[in-house]
Amino acid sequence: MSNEVLNYDKIAEASLAKAQRDGAETMWDRRAAQKTQCGFGEAGVCCRICTMGPCRVSPVPGKGAERGICGANADTIVARNTARMVAAGASAHSDHARDIVHALHHSKAEGPYKVRDEAKLRRIAKEWDVVDADTKETYALAHEMAELALEEFGKPFGTQRFLKRAPKARQEIWAREDIAPRAIDMEVVTLMHSTHMGCAADYESLFRRAMRTGMADGWGGSMIGTEFSDILYGTPTARASSSNLGVIDAEMVNIMVHGHDPNLSEMVVLAAQNPEMVELAKSKGAKGINIVGMCCTGNEMTMRHGIKIAGNFYQQEMAIITGAMEAVVVDVQCIFPALPELAKTYHTRFVSTSPKAKIAGDIFIEFSEATGLDNAAEIVKLAVENFPNRDASKVEIPDIKQDTMVGYSVETIIEHLDAVVNSQLEDELGTVKPLTDVIYAGVIRGAAGVVGCNNPKQQHDYAHITVMEELIKRDVICVVTGCAAQAAAKAGLLTLEAKDKCGRGLKEVCERVNIPPVLHMGSCVDISRILHIVNLCADQRGVDPALLPVVGIAPEWMSEKAVAIANYVVGSGINTYLGVIPPVLGGPNFTKLMTEDCQEFIGAHFVFEKDPIVMVDKIMEDMEAKRVALGI
Ligand code: SF4
Numbered sequence: 001m002s003n004e005v006l007n008y009d010k011i012a013e014a015s016l017a018k019a020q021r022d023g024a025e026t027m028w029d030r031r032a033a034q035k036t037q038c039g040f041g042e043a044g045v046c047c048r049i050c051t052m053g054p055c056r057v058s059p060v061p062g063k064g065a066e067r068g069i070c071g072a073n074a075d076t077i078v079a080r081n082t083a084r085m086v087a088a089g090a091s092a093h094s095d096h097a098r099d100i101v102h103a104l105h106h107s108k109a110e111g112p113y114k115v116r117d118e119a120k121l122r123r124i125a126k127e128w129d130v131v132d133a134d135t136k137e138t139y140a141l142a143h144e145m146a147e148l149a150l151e152e153f154g155k156p157f158g159t160q161r162f163l164k165r166a167p168k169a170r171q172e173i174w175a176r177e178d179i180a181p182r183a184i185d186m187e188v189v190t191l192m193h194s195t196h197m198g199c200a201a202d203y204e205s206l207f208r209r210a211m212r213t214g215m216a217d218g219w220g221g222s223m224i225g226t227e228f229s230d231i232l233y234g235t236p237t238a239r240a241s242s243s244n245l246g247v248i249d250a251e252m253v254n255i256m257v258h259g260h261d262p263n264l265s266e267m268v269v270l271a272a273q274n275p276e277m278v279e280l281a282k283s284k285g286a287k288g289i290n291i292v293g294m295c296c297t298g299n300e301m302t303m304r305h306g307i308k309i310a311g312n313f314y315q316q317e318m319a320i321i322t323g324a325m326e327a328v329v330v331d332v333q334c335i336f337p338a339l340p341e342l343a344k345t346y347h348t349r350f351v352s353t354s355p356k357a358k359i360a361g362d363i364f365i366e367f368s369e370a371t372g373l374d375n376a377a378e379i380v381k382l383a384v385e386n387f388p389n390r391d392a393s394k395v396e397i398p399d400i401k402q403d404t405m406v407g408y409s410v411e412t413i414i415e416h417l418d419a420v421v422n423s424q425l426e427d428e429l430g431t432v433k434p435l436t437d438v439i440y441a442g443v444i445r446g447a448a449g450v451v452g453c454n455n456p457k458q459q460h461d462y463a464h465i466t467v468m469e470e471l472i473k474r475d476v477i478c479v480v481t482g483c484a485a486q487a488a489a490k491a492g493l494l495t496l497e498a499k500d501k502c503g504r505g506l507k508e509v510c511e512r513v514n515i516p517p518v519l520h521m522g523s524c525v526d527i528s529r530i531l532h533i534v535n536l537c538a539d540q541r542g543v544d545p546a547l548l549p550v551v552g553i554a555p556e557w558m559s560e561k562a563v564a565i566a567n568y569v570v571g572s573g574i575n576t577y578l579g580v581i582p583p584v585l586g587g588p589n590f591t592k593l594m595t596e597d598c599q600e601f602i603g604a605h606f607v608f609e610k611d612p613i614v615m616v617d618k619i620m621e622d623m624e625a626k627r628v629a630l631g632i
């Protein structure tokens with residue numbers, strides 16, 4: 001099969017040709033079957049939130065139907081649709097976080113869920129003004145913190161606790177503009193209320209309410225998810241891993257963990273390390289058990305354990321098409337419903353585990369935090385026992401893998417920065433000052449957070465890699481998460497050697513600090529780590545984050561979660577560049593509000609740009625203008 005959007009990927013062509021030989025259907029076949037996608041949906045001007053509809057209005061002002069049956073115009077419809085995307089995205093991240101906090105509530109010294117970063121637990125407890133945070137018994141404190149975190153989802157009064165991490169100037173903007181998020185679930189619910197038929201019909205008000213809901217994700221759900229995952233499973237530290245489909249091992253039992261929630265995958269890794277399970281695998285003729293990761297579960301596991309990354313979003317089918325995958329174990333989010341059917345073409349077992357994401361077609365083994373390790377053991381055993389069913393004639397693993405460095409949490413980055421603190425000047429250790437110093441000195445021109453998915457509307461990974469390569473060439477340091485991070489891993493950008501692809505300034509910094517120019521900061525919820533470090537930098541310099549030469553970029557985004565993310569990044573004062581145009585162009589006033597007018601009250605805006613090279617040019621102009629305004 002030849003498809004121009006795949007030209008960039010060395011593996012894809014062979015993989016899809018194999019799928020065709022094996023009679024397996026892929027997303028490319030389904031994409032082709034869709035033919036031309038609907039222009040009304042693309043422009044965001046179709047509405048089906050009540051049964052007087054569905055209505056569709058003209059995306060061209062002055063032509064055709066200008067209002068739905070209720071009288072909603074294009075801007076209202078576009079704003080409501082966008083708001084609902086934000087609500088769904090924020091729900092996904094936040095519900096994920098809730099499960100992590102529940103696991104902390106189950107934690108005990110002798111159980112599989114235990115406190116692995118006690119210092120972080122105490123640090124956050126202090127940040128949240130818990131009394132005796134330094135001295136309380138570990139698990140008493142862990143359970144108290146879990147309850148406090150659960151209250152963040154539904155407390156009747158007040159705003160999110162983590163907002164205090166932002167500099168005063170930013171907190172004042174949030175208060176002034178009424179976008180400081182209250183309880184997480186409340187924001188989602190009231191936004192769904194606002195977008196009900198016959199409620200909000202003011203696109204600007206809808207935009208602000210959507211932004212506040214996005215903020216409840218970034219500064220609430222996602223930040224809780226990240227910080228509490230670190231407490232439970234350890235704060236990531238720099239470590240080596242390997243990526244791309246070549247990490248699937250022909251001689252081992254291969255188990256792919258796919259989805260987002262480390263509560264499950266941590267247990268799968270533990271269960272697979274059990275010597276009895278390894279012995280069982282050997283008795284079946286395998287050399288051992290090989291766990292590989294996909295999407296954000298993969299990111300969580302590689303950040304904390306160096307688990308190898310099989311691929312990113314668009315490769316989830318290709319991993320099965322290798323014919324060497326004994327089981328695909330999924331939790332929630334970004335899992336193609338097509339996988340169980342595809343798995344049947346091979347011997348692969350598809351195991352869904354979450355009652356929130358039951359996927360029909362093969363086996364459902366319900367996972368719960370109370371019985372986590374037992375559930376995981378059952379799943380691993382199923383995979384091991386499936387090894388003899390592998391059809392050797394169908395096995396074809398692409399011989400491509402790439403060494404990679406992962407694990408750059410905020411704590412780890414600061415530790416690396418400490419190495420260049422000048423003790424003669426009595427500079428403090430444990431701060432981001434060395435980073436802001438090199439940015440202010442102009443040695444590096446700025447920083448970019450490159451995040452997000454893959455999308456068949458884009459040449460896969462091309463936009464990710466092009467944007468990153470062009471930015472580091474121009475002395476802009478990149479931090480990455482999600483499937484963008486996995487694209488960087490496959491392209492070799494997460495290595496110390498990638499410094500040779502940088503401009504002189506960034507290369508020098510990478511050498512001195514001993515880091516790659518593109519830093520893997522984790523999964524999609526871990527974009528909260530990026531928020532945190534940007535705000536530490538702003539605080540250290542005593543400025544609002546909107547003044548720093550920093551941007552957010554989602555070159556190939558596709559999910560509603562990405563829309564929630566983009567909203568909280570802009571809400572946090574960071575210009576956000578989108579490589580896939582969101583379905584808003586049918587609402588001209590709403591589009592103008594997103595791309596221009598919100599600058600006035602939030603200090604940041606969205607930029608839509610499909611061409612990654614043009615995007616980088618715009619980013620450089622943006623950063624240089626900020627530098628001039630700062631006088632640096
Ligand atoms: S809410 Fe209005 S625009 Fe939407 S489907 Fe109902 S009548 Fe049509």
Ligand code: SF4
Pocket residue numbers: 295296313333334451452453454481482483484524558559561562
């Ligand atoms: S980056 Fe996008 S596709 Fe990848 S795991 Fe996150 S939301 Fe899913």
